[in-house]
Amino acid sequence: MTMKIAFIGFGGVGQSLAKIMKERQENLNTVNGLDFSIVAVADMRLGAVYHPDGLNLDLLFEGISEHATVETYPEDHQTVKGWSSLETIRHSNADVIVEVTFTDVKTGEPAISHCRTAFAHGKSVVTTNKGPVALAYEELVQLAEDQGVFFGFEGTVMSGTPALRMPETTLAGNQITEIKGILNGTTNYMITEMEKGLSYNEALEKAQKLGYAEADPTSDVEGYDARYKVSILSSHVMRSPIPPYEVECEGISGLNLEKIKDAWKDGEKYRLIARVEKSSGSVKASVKPERIPMDDPLAGVTGATNAIVYECDLAGSIMLTGAGAGLTETGYSLLIDLIHYHKQRTPTKI
Structure with a gap:
């Protein structure tokens, strides 16, 4: 047919x-x-x-x-x-x-x-x-x-990158208690460049030249793009709809080179983490810069790459990485x- x-x-x-x-x-x-x-x-x-x-x-x-x-x-x-x-x-x-x-x-x-x-x-x-x-x-x-x-x-x-298809099919039968990830390539690229010594403005300018960031980068750098994705994950994977405006949201515009260096001194990295957590029957969602240990799998995700981690009761912690954009x-x-x-x-x- x-x-x-x-x-x-x-x-x-x-x-x-x-x-x-x-x-x-x-x-x-x-x-x-x-x-x-x-x-x-x-x-x-x-x-x-x-x-x-x-x-x-x-x-x-x-x-x-x-x-x-x-x-x-x-x-x-x-x-x-x-x-x-x-x-x-x-x-x-x-x-x-x-x-x-x-x-x-x-x-x-x-x-x-x-x-x-x-x-x-x-x-x-x-x-x-x-x-x-x-x-x-x-x-x-x-x-x-x-x-x-x-x-x-x-x-x-x-x-x-099949972030929605995988939990629905391959991970079927698991109870997923938490989803966390790097869901915006522009901001991850900028943070990675800041780790190399660039200022926030220099990293943004470079991201714009490469086409990762728009002339008006607000949606990316303030976390709004990731907030909509968190809302979708909460609705579709957790079966708990959360309107985007109810997702706690903070972008990376407040990050600077000094904060990045301070995290490094403590053996940590900054990443803009999108998170959905289920506990005692309720679901919470957030998007914000977080300091995570160097050995956290998400700390190794660099450049414009996206990644998502599903915490499963049977399969354990499952991480999926790939491109989050591109025609x-x-x-x-x-x-x-x-x-x-x-x-x-x-x-x-x-």
Whole structure:
């Protein structure tokens, strides 16, 4: 059964996924049984095109490369152009919506509306947008369940590193009592550079030059990005929803070279630690700089790398490290969800 896909948003992440799927189409079919057709693209900047029988990706990328639009795509009597994102979701024949729009993480929009609309029309969603999952987890999960559709958001915490899939599948059967990790690569890179002797401002400037930090780095350096990820982990892994604004949050803007050196003298390192703890039936969450011993596994995580540790009652302490950003990695996180969606909807052969 061919999976029909509509992209809502087709920037760097969406295009990365499309390229991965195009390059590995034969392997995905042979190994994973995944036969797919991309039937629609709707993007605020690039325009929109839909064809019920599927779009030719070479022609699609040619239009983007040469004209910065998808609306130069060749037409026949079934081609539709100019639909809005919501019209594409409602009226296309897509089974699954790849939701990768530019979304305001504070409101979750427009991604939350895209998810609600898709579920209302019996369509599954995979997304890398943190906002909908952090702000409307219970509502959206319930809507998807009520409609019997799939809701995938693996890429919202550590991009292509399966921080959500691992506890759900590989660590199934454990009671997870604590989750802690380094969930923002920008701040970890900056702290690592400060350990080499750079000042806070010098480390930030270097991170911006390398593209790790935005021109306005507030979301990273004040801990807001990690706070949304903690909220998702609490909801999905601990089954205890905590709104982002209830997560204790302190960034690294108060760190300086003197504090870094003082920690080193005491055999410790600073790391921006995101933490979710379950105790006596209650769950607490925080994001803040912490001094940790040199022999703590998280102390060895340097540069823009992310890491997460699950404290399990049966398996013990399990640590997962990997890239927490990057177009290819984030595109791959969507592919993880699409493969699991395919498995979910394909009857098991006995």
